[in-house]
Amino acid sequence: MNWQKIVIHHSASPTKVKRGKLTLPVNAAMIREWHLTRGWSDIGYHFVILPDGRCEEGRPLYRPGAHCIAGHRNFIGIGICLVGNFSQNDVVPEAQLNGLLDKVVSLIHAYHLKYEDVEFHGEVPGAATECPGRYFPKDIFRKELQERLS
Numbered sequence: 001m002n003w004q005k006i007v008i009h010h011s012a013s014p015t016k017v018k019r020g021k022l023t024l025p026v027n028a029a030m031i032r033e034w035h036l037t038r039g040w041s042d043i044g045y046h047f048v049i050l051p052d053g054r055c056e057e058g059r060p061l062y063r064p065g066a067h068c069i070a071g072h073r074n075f076i077g078i079g080i081c082l083v084g085n086f087s088q089n090d091v092v093p094e095a096q097l098n099g100l101l102d103k104v105v106s107l108i109h110a111y112h113l114k115y116e117d118v119e120f121h122g123e124v125p126g127a128a129t130e131c132p133g134r135y136f137p138k139d140i141f142r143k144e145l146q147e148r149l150s
Ligand SMILES: [Zn+2]
Pocket: 008, 009, 010, 067, 121, 122, 129, 131, 132
């Protein structure tokens, strides 16, 4: 794959779900289950950032994603998903934002990308979504990213 972009998403889900008597965290394994239920071959995202900032692997990077049809991003964009719903009033935990920044910076270096190559899903031309949510702190993220790259 010739990765040219990084596309940021939210799971638009709770961070935990009840299953019988159990309360399970939403993580890459859980999202993979959801996506397999849709008939997909695997989780659609390449990485999942948990609320505590840990990064889990999703679909391997040698395969196109299934996270953003617009702009051919499934084929040129690495998909990263933050667990949470930032369309509602969920706040992105600081640890999670830092975990995202760590991953994005390392991918930028690994694939020789630039600051401008990092996109929020809703900003991809042709995408009709507010993903990763209207309450995602986009300005803070951008400023932090710029500082880390300078
Ligand atoms: Zn999205």
